[in-house]
Amino acid sequence: PAAVAPPTIGPNGCEHEPIHIPGAIQPHGLLLVLSDPGMQIIQISANAMQWSGLAAEALLGQPVSVLIDDALQAGLHHQLGEPAALEQPHYLGATAIGSQRCDVVAHRRGGQLILELEPQPVDAGMGVDLGWTNTIYPQVRSFVAQLPSCHALEPLCMLAADEVRLMTGFGRVLIYRFEDDDHGCVLAESRQPDYDSYLGLHFPESDIPRQARELYRLNPIRLIADAHYQPVPLIPAHHPQTGAATDLSLAALRSVSPLHLQYMRNMGTLASMSISIIVGGRLWGLIACHHAQPRHVALPIRMACEHLGQILSLQIEAKQDNEEAQHGRDLSRVLVRLLASMAExxxxxxxxxxxxxxxxxxxxxxxxxxxxxxxxxxxxxxxxxxxxxxxxxxxxxxxxxxxxxxxxxxxxxxxxxxxxxxxxxxxxxxxxxxxxxxxxxxxxxxxRTVDWAGDPTKTGHSQDGEAALTPRSSFARWRQTLxxxxxxxxxxxxxxxxxxxxxxxxxxxxxxxxxxxxxx
Ligand code: BLA
Structure with a gap:
């Protein structure tokens, strides 16, 4: 299979990399593009052999029934009949492929029907075998039960960080908020003692470029299981009917920007997961998870984290609205006194x-x-x-x-x-x-003092000497006084x-x- 070409990023920054059409996926699953409604495989990731025992080339043109069982296929048919069918990824269930159990998710994007199969890790990310499906629900429940005791933003964020760390076993979980100029700051943190603290640190806007922020508003969760992974290309590279690259914006397996992988390695984070916090339709922040070693998190746990992220978003929205409204009411009373004085x-x-x-x-x-x-x-x-x-x-x-x-x-x-x-x-x-x-x-x-995670002006220089942005290599505290x-x-x-x-x-x-x- 053809290698995936590295992106070329000019001095204008990272925001021009078309991260939604990488033409490749991460290796921890299998991605299929199906004809709609024929359900034949028209594009498939090159790692088909590894997960299904069948070569990618041999699977092209085959009906999807060669990979997923009847019950799942019936579920898929049913979903396709619904209004706005599969505009959002839909969990169809698990199927057996060979000796592997795989979670199956389907969605439509840019006119294409996309199916993702993800083998369930034996150790589902909880450090214990099985039993995990029974523990996720109680955990989200315990989060919700503790919400009324959080009257302010910080304790609410602390609680969410603790719960996500418990659910996923990541070494460090941060609540990261975007400020008005889109740079970000770490509001809350939950970490194992051997992880450095990022609490209170600020990160420049270019660390999470604009197109990535837009994508994270559409697609609220992503897992990068191993920052050293080799991207797996789709075969054929372009959709045979449209000749275009398939839009993977909503695909959980989408291969991520190699520049970001470099950033993670520089940070000493070999696995990351981030969950969008969306308030009033805007990307307010992220729940950002780090692990020093590669780490996979099973799909059901990720879905639970996504759910927790939605609850957190609603809570933040309600708190902000309340606070602004209360402040507005206080000011209205002051205004009334001023107007009365003017009238006199x-x-x-x-x-x-x-x-x-x-x-x-x-x-x-x-x-x-x-x-x-x-x-x-x-x-x-x-x-x-x-x-x-x-x-x-x-x-x-x-x-x-x-x-x-x-x-x-x-x-x-x-x-x-x-x-x-x-x-x-x-x-x-x-x-x-x-x-x-x-x-x-x-x-x-x-x-104002702003503590940056590394000198934010130290982004720059590529090997050929041309001005181009590359991730910085130090995240040591760098204090700026404004x-x-x-x-x-x-x-x-x-x-x-x-x-x-x-x-x-x-x-x-x-x-x-x-x-x-x-x-x-
Ligand atoms: C993506 N950058 C990201 C993401 C995060 C960060 C969280 C989302 C992907 C993920 O979940 O890992 C940055 N990670 C952080 C920050 C913290 C953290 C700020 O943990 C704070 C604690 N990045 C650069 C430069 C470029 C760049 C110079 O520093 C470009 C040249 C690019 N970052 C970049 C790109 C993405 C990204 C392109 C999108 C990755 C993708 O989804 O494909």
Whole structure:
């Protein structure tokens, strides 16, 4: 069989490698592409002989019944008759191939019907023979039973990491969260004592490139049983009818990027499994499992882990929604007090500045200012009047709509950020359709230290000297200190500022109309 060509990755990074069409699988199972509805084998992985005793070439063109028993075939027929048939991989059951029991999963992708057969490991990954089917369900159950005692995100993640380690026997299990810029950070960890800790470490965005993150949203679990494996090509390499490479996005056996295999070897992780955490339709993070030696995890256990991942995702979503909603309600109460104060006074500015604490609370700010008609009222720990006036001048020339926010003025407002010190972040709303009237909130710098797993700038260089990304070789803690950043403005705070803006504009408009009516 033809060797699988290594991908060529240019200096633009890793995100161009077409990881969904590798033309090959990992060796711990057998993959078939079947004609639909004929159920004849039209592509098969080159390792057919190893698992079935029959050569791949001899199996091409044969009905699938030469490999799977009648009951499974009937199950497959039944599934194909369902609406949206097999859009997601479906577990058909186990069949005997020779003396091996194999788990069988079917799905459709890109118009192709794909069947995967995975021999059940004798030691199913629990370190004990058999009995494992009886222990998975109680374990997921015990996870669910402990959920009510986890009131915060961290203990919830710790619990999930512990349970996944118990279910799979991996040496280290991490809960990894993507931040706004898609770099990631380890929130929770469960590990055997002889594994190094990754807790609190950050990993650059390029470690899990964009197309991989997109794929992991579609397909929530992957196992790499041995980072030294030899990929097994499909025969023929391209689908004979379409001439295209078969899309393996949803195939559990899909061969993974050789660059990532290098990364794993550099990390000293010869087996890995990751389970997607999907919150609000977005890839929020991963449950990432590591083992120093190769390790296979039986399909039923992986399905249980996938299920645990779904439960964890729902819990995180509920917690986040609750927390944001609670914070939003708190801010609404503050907003009501501010609006009442404005209603009591002729001048809106007087109304706002009469309640300095509320004004600061609304955005969780250290300082604030209200700028209108040549006046600048400063509250709390605000920058100097002249610095504020310059900022307003700059803001009014930016095309930002009614609101502007920055957590890092040093980069966003290069000319004047020094004069605003110690403020490092600003949230501003314009409160007049006609004039340069603004409410501004300021936040001080918070010096951030970020502990990276290895110097993230050390990715680079390929053998031929061309700039190309390769996985870095050290994951030793590398501390970066970031200056000039304020705490991020939360969605609920920005939302509260927007509400204040709309209320002020509405009140101002009504007052203007009343004045006009009086003058008639
Ligand atoms: C994939 N990279 C991945 C995956 C993880 C990581 C978890 C998913 C596959 C898996 O489950 O193993 C990275 N693993 C991590 C991180 C931690 C971890 C951050 O355990 C933290 C604890 N990677 C690079 C560079 C490139 C690269 C430089 O560092 C590209 C040149 C590529 N990583 C890369 C690719 C994939 C990947 C292409 C997709 C692999 C696939 O699914 O085919």
């Amino acid at each position: 006074r002729d001048s809106l500015v007087d109304g706002l500045t009469a309640m300095p604490n509320e004004l600061l609370q609304l955005a969780g700010a250290d300082g604030a200012a209200v700028v209108s008609s040549g006046r600048c009222v400063r509250i709390g720990d605000a920058p100097t009047e002249s610095a504020i006036v310059d900022l307003v001048d700059w803001l009014s020339r930016q095309d930002v709509g009614g609101r502007y926010s920055s957590e890092h003025l040093e980069a966003d407002y290069p000319g004047g950020s020094a004069s605003l010190s110690p403020a490092a972040g600003v949230l501003a709303i314009s409160i007049s359709q006609l004039h340069r009237h603004y409410v501004l909130w300021f936040r001080h710098e918070i010096v 200056h000039g950043y304020a705490r991020r403005w939360r969605a609920s705070e920005i939302d509260a500022a927007d509400q204040l803006r709309h209320a002020i504009l509405a009140v101002a408009l009504r007052r203007a109309e009343e004045m006009a009516a009086l003058n008639e």
